[in-house]
Amino acid sequence: MANEEESRKVGRRRDEMTTVLILLEELLSNLQINLLLISLIITLIGPNTRKRKRWSIEDPTRMLDSIPAHVKQLDRLVRLTDRSCVDNLRMDRNTFGRLCRILRDCAGLIDQKFVTVEEQVAMFLCVLSHHKKTRIVGYDFMRSSHTVSRYIHIVIRAVLMLHNLFLVKPSPIDDSCNDRRWSWFKGRAM
Secondary structure (H helix, E strand, O other), X not given: OHHHHHHHHHHHHHHHHHHHHXXXXXXXXXXXXXXXXXXXXXXXXXXXXXXXXXXXXXXXXXHHHHHHHXXXXXXXXXXXXXXXXXXXXXXXXXXXXXXXXXXXXXXXXXXXXXXOHHHHHHHHHHHHXXXXXXXXXXXXXXXXXXXXXXXXXXXXXXXHHOHHHXXXXXXXXXXXXXXXXXXXXXXXOO
């Protein structure tokens, strides 16, 4: 009888433990479902409360549609005549093309996703030659002032990398120089 009674107690405990385990499994599955629902609600509501994104899904196609307008603007500034190129960028078309080629080959400038090297250099030269603000250049090139500023910094970094090519190292003038332009400085040594 004692064995029978102990086996019943063990059986009851086993049944109780099984019941507790089943309850715990149900609680965990309910918890997982609740967490899933809460995360779904947060993802549905979340974008409305977050900071507005600058580009939506439709914007790349809009950017692609605006490329012909950007090319037309660059053509108007640079490629029509040498006179218009000199007026806008302070250099003729040949010089502008050579500068773009040097910056592309030697300094490593590359065409970006929506802005070519020629447009980057033209923005830089507009700021440099006419002392225009980035907002004005951005309006002329149909770009944001942030984009203009970024590409101006990229081009100026590339130009500074070419200092050995663009800047000539002066050679000192000796006392034996017979050039009459330097004769004024010979007697004034201190």
